Amino acid sequence: MWRGVPVETVLAEFLDVYMPSPPPARERSRSIAEYVRRRAAQGALGSWTVHLIGRAAAAHAIEAAGHLIGLARRAPVGPVSPGGIYTVSRLLNPGDACKGLDADQFASAMEITRSRAAARRSRREGDHDAAGTQPHLRLPTTYAIQEVRRPDQPLLTIYPLLSPSRTGKHQALRS
Known part of the structure; x- marks a missing residue:
């Protein structure tokens, strides 16, 4: 977890380059970045807490900011598209949402x-x-x-997720 991350860093290194799927989600991502810019111009959202969350005992991991981060699993709700796009019922863990309070x-x-x-x-x-x-x-x-949560306490929570296609079976995500 990083505290005191400048809004410019959050925008340049995450919000401006994050490309969720499908395309409507990309538009929402751009709208969020524009909202953050407007609020920052008003003096809010200047210093962020960024929380990168992984699983300690994960079989699959990525390297991020010099750390090995285990990929989180989320069970798909409904079918997984051939491109690996799927919906989850809950992404944010309420315990993680408390960070910075x-x-x-x-x-x-x-x-x-x-x-x-x-x-x-x-x-x-x-x-x-x-x-x-x-x-x-x-x-x-x-x-x-x-x-x-006060406007001067923005929190960016990032869960690197394991794609259902990496497990080979949807049932593996339910463990």
Whole structure:
């Protein structure tokens, strides 16, 4: 993980050169880069935390920034195209989304998460006093994290992914 990465570096070395597939995703990537430029011109998003996440015991790895990074596996949802393009249900791990938050922000995000969970439970069960504890909630939701993250705390999380074609079987991704 790198902290204090200048916005110019994030743009030049990642956002401007990242080419996701399929083509509509490339347009979204360009839109994100333009948004970052506009916000940087307004004095926001100047110093980034960049988190490159890999698997420690991965069979496949890449070298990035002088480090060997194990490729993450994500199970495809639906078919994998001949070009290896596939959809995943969840890419971002909520624990990774917490990177860069201070202890107060994490606590606030947890409170937001618990409060919303209690409200959902109350609506579902018709219980108007359902604000009890949820011991099973260990991490805040990504929505709660987004609410507490300040504009001066941009986070770029990168997961190098193992292509399903590298495993030979889709089932191998589910392990």
